[in-house]
Amino acid sequence: MTAEPAHLDEREQVLDWVVRHAAxxxxxxxxxxxxxxxxTATLAVDVEWSPTAPRDPEPRPxxxxxxxxxxxxxxxxxxxxxxxxxxxxxxxxxxxxYRSQEPGAPPFVEIGDVVEAGQQVGIIEAMKLxxxxxxxxxxxxxxxxxxxxxxxxxxxxxxxxxxxxGH
Amino acid sequence: xxxxxxxxxxxxxxxxxxxxxxxxxxxxxxxxxxADRDSAAVRLADESVQIGPAAPRHSYLNAAAIVTAAxxxxxxxxxxxxxxxxxxxxxxxxxxxxxxxxIGPPSHVIARLGDKVSAREFAAEAGxxxxxxxxxxxxxxxxxxxxxxxxxxxxxxxxxxxxxxxAMTVVHxxxxxxxxxxxxxxxAVTLFGDPRVYVEKYLDAARHVxxxxxxxxxxxxxxxxxRDCSVQRRRQKLIEETPPPNLPEATIEHLGEITVRAALRxxxxxAGTFEYVLDERGACHFIEVNCRLQVEHPITEMVTxxxxxxxxxxxxxxxxxxxxxxxxxxxxxxxxxxxxAEDPARGFVPxxxxxxxxxxxxxxxxxxxxxxxxxxxxxxxxxxxxxKVSVWAPTRAQAVARAHRALEEFTVRGAGLxxxxxxxxxxxxxxxxxxxxxxxxxxxxxxxxxxx
Numbered sequence: 001m002t003a004e005p006a007h008l009d010e011r012e013q014v015l016d017w018v019v020r021h022a023a024x025x026x027x028x029x030x031x032x033x034x035x036x037x038x039x040t041a042t043l044a045v046d047v048e049w050s051p052t053a054p055r056d057p058e059p060r061p062x063x064x065x066x067x068x069x070x071x072x073x074x075x076x077x078x079x080x081x082x083x084x085x086x087x088x089x090x091x092x093x094x095x096x097x098y099r100s101q102e103p104g105a106p107p108f109v110e111i112g113d114v115v116e117a118g119q120q121v122g123i124i125e126a127m128k129l130x131x132x133x134x135x136x137x138x139x140x141x142x143x144x145x146x147x148x149x150x151x152x153x154x155x156x157x158x159x160x161x162x163x164x165x166g167h
Numbered sequence: 168x169x170x171x172x173x174x175x176x177x178x179x180x181x182x183x184x185x186x187x188x189x190x191x192x193x194x195x196x197x198x199x200x201x202a203d204r205d206s207a208a209v210r211l212a213d214e215s216v217q218i219g220p221a222a223p224r225h226s227y228l229n230a231a232a233i234v235t236a237a238x239x240x241x242x243x244x245x246x247x248x249x250x251x252x253x254x255x256x257x258x259x260x261x262x263x264x265x266x267x268x269x270i271g272p273p274s275h276v277i278a279r280l281g282d283k284v285s286a287r288e289f290a291a292e293a294g295x296x297x298x299x300x301x302x303x304x305x306x307x308x309x310x311x312x313x314x315x316x317x318x319x320x321x322x323x324x325x326x327x328x329x330x331x332x333x334a335m336t337v338v339h340x341x342x343x344x345x346x347x348x349x350x351x352x353x354x355a356v357t358l359f360g361d362p363r364v365y366v367e368k369y370l371d372a373a374r375h376v377x378x379x380x381x382x383x384x385x386x387x388x389x390x391x392x393x394r395d396c397s398v399q400r401r402r403q404k405l406i407e408e409t410p411p412p413n414l415p416e417a418t419i420e421h422l423g424e425i426t427v428r429a430a431l432r433x434x435x436x437x438a439g440t441f442e443y444v445l446d447e448r449g450a451c452h453f454i455e456v457n458c459r460l461q462v463e464h465p466i467t468e469m470v471t472x473x474x475x476x477x478x479x480x481x482x483x484x485x486x487x488x489x490x491x492x493x494x495x496x497x498x499x500x501x502x503x504x505x506x507x508a509e510d511p512a513r514g515f516v517p518x519x520x521x522x523x524x525x526x527x528x529x530x531x532x533x534x535x536x537x538x539x540x541x542x543x544x545x546x547x548x549x550x551x552x553x554x555k556v557s558v559w560a561p562t563r564a565q566a567v568a569r570a571h572r573a574l575e576e577f578t579v580r581g582a583g584l585x586x587x588x589x590x591x592x593x594x595x596x597x598x599x600x601x602x603x604x605x606x607x608x609x610x611x612x613x614x615x616x617x618x619x
Contacts, residue, residue, distance in 0.1 A: 094217070094218050094219070094232045094235050094236050094239070126231050126235045127231045127265075129231070151239040153216050154218055154219045154226075154232070155201060155217060156217070
C-alpha cells in the first residue's frame with residue numbers, strides 16, 4: 001500500500017515535466033505543434049509539428065496539447081489552406097505511404113508537376129500489398145503532405161493539387 | 168500480459184473492452200470508421216486509427232485494414248468484441264500469421280464451432296442433443312425445402328457464418344420457403360460474406376437458455392452458470408436474465424456439465440457461450456456456440472463478480488484460469504434490458520436519427536453500458552443498440568422492480584428517433600414474464616394482443 005503513492009508521485013512528476021516542456025516544445029519548430037504522444041511504462045515522448053506554415057496564429061496554452069492523439073485526419077488536416085481551390089488526394093486505405101516505385105527511385109510526383117486524372121502519385125502498402133494511389137482529377141501538385149514511408153490512416157491527406165483542365 | 172490491445176469494434180462494446188484494458192494498465196488503440204471518428208471510444212483510447220468508411224465491409228469487416236492498423240500502432244493483441252470479425256476463423260488465422268494474438272479461441276476452434284453447420288456436427292459427435300435438421304449446408308433451395316418437409320414446419324433457415332440473430336428466417340408455411348431461402352442467403356452474403364445456409368426444426372414456444380464458459384489454454388474449463396434469453400424480437404434478444412427463472416437447479420447444473428465436457432472435447436480456449444433451446448417438456452437441444460464475448464455478458468459479471476473481459480485477456484496471454492468450478496458461486500439475480508433505437512409499433516424497425524437528450528438511469532446495482540450521449544447520430548450502417556441497462560438484486564422480484572425503475576428513469580429523445588424503452592417496461596410487467604412462464608414467442612404474443 002505504501003508503494004502505490006510513490007509510484008503515483010513518479011507519474012505526476014513525469015506529467016509535470018511534460019506540461020512544463022510543452023510550451024517550449026510548441027515554439028521549437030517553425031510550424032505549430034500538431035501532436036504530442038506520451039507513452040508510459042518505459043517513457044517515450046513523440047512530438048510532431050505541422051508540415052506547413054502556421055495556420056493557427058494563437059499558440060495554444062500549454063496543457064491543451066496533451067491529448068494522446070489529435071483528431072483523426074479530416075480532408076483538410078494539415079493541408080495548406082493558402083492555395084485556393086486545392087484538391088487533396090487522400091489515402092484510400094490504412095497503410096504505409098511511399099512516394100516512389102522503389103527505394104532510391106525518383107518520386108512519382110514532385111511539387112510543380114502536372115498530373116492527369118488516373119495518374120499514379122504514390123503507393124500505399126498494406127499487408128505486403130502495394131496499392132497504387134491515383135489522382136482523381138488533373139492538376140498541378142502544390143504540396144506533398146504525407147512523408148515518404150510514414151503510416152497513414154484512411155482518408156489521411158497525401159498531397160494537394162491545384163486543379164487544371166489539362167488538355 | 169499484453170502492452171497494447173487494438174479494439175476492432177465500435178459502440179458500447181469498444182468502450183467496455185477499453186475500460187478493462189485501462190484498468191489493467193494496457194495501452195489501447197481503437198480502430199474506427201469515418202462515422203465513428205468522434206466516438207467516446209476514440210476519445211478515451213490511447214491512440215486511434217481510422218481504418219475505412221462507414222460501411223462495415225470496408226472498415227470493421229476489413230481484416231487487412233485492421234491488421235495493418237495493429238501493426239502500425241505496435242499492438243500485440245486484437246479484441247474483436249462481438250459481431251463483425253469476432254467469429255471469423257479467417258481473421259483469426261490472419262492475426263496468427265502476423266504474430267498478433269486475437270482475443271478469442273484459436274482459428275481452428277472458431278472454424279469448427281463458430282460455423283453453425285460444423286458446430287451442429289460437432290455437437291452430435293460430442294453427445295449434445297441437437298434439433299432435427301439438415302446435415303451440412305443446404306445444397307440449394309430444392310434440397311433445403313425437402314429437409315424442411317422432412318423435419319416438419321416451422322423451420323428456421325440460418326446462415327452458417329451468422330450470429331446475433333442476423334441472417335436467419337423462420338418459415339411457417341411450405342409456400343413461403345423458397346422466398347425465405349433466397350432472402351436469407353442474400354442477407355448471409357451481405358452481412359457475413361458467406362452464402363451457406365442450413366435448415367433446422369424451429370420450436371415456436373421454447374425457452375432460450377445459454378451457458379457461459381471460460382477455458383484456459385491448459386485444459387481447464389469452468390462454467391459461470393446460465394442465462395435465459397427468451398425475450399426476443401425478430402430472433403434478437405431484448406431482455407436476458409441469470410439465473411434462468413423457474414428452471415430446476417438440476418437442469419442448470421446438467422447444462423453446465425454437458426457444456427464443460429463439450430468445450431473440453433473441442434479444445435476450447437477463451438470465453439464462450441453454448442446456446443440451447445428448451446422445449447415445453449424441459450428437454451434441451453443444442454443450437455449454437457458463440458466463440459466470443461456476448462452482448463449480455465454483464466449479467467453474468469454481476470452475479471459472479473468476475474470481469475469477463477479481464478478473464479479473456481488473462482487467458483489469451485496464456486495464463487491459467489484463476490477460478491475453479493467450486494469457487495464460482497453466483498449470487499442473486501441479474502437482468503439486462505437492451506435499449507435500441509427502433510419502433511416496436513412498426514415491427515421494431517430501426518429509427519435512425521440524432522439523439523438530442525440522453526439521461527441514463529443511476530441508482531443502486533444499476534449498470535449502464537452505453538456509447539451514447541446527446542449529439543450522437545444513430546445511423547443505419549450499424550446495430551441500433553443505444554444502451555444496455557443491467558441490474559442486480561438478491562431476488563428476482565426485486566431485480567424486475569429495479570430494472571423497471573431504471574428504465575422509467577431513462578430518457579432518450581431525438582427527432583425521428585424511437586426507442587423500445589416503453590416496450591421493455593411492458594415486458595417486465597407482463598404476467599407471463601412475472602411468473603417466468605414466457606417463451607421466445609412472448610413478444611409476438613404481446614404484439615398481437617396488446618395489454619394496456
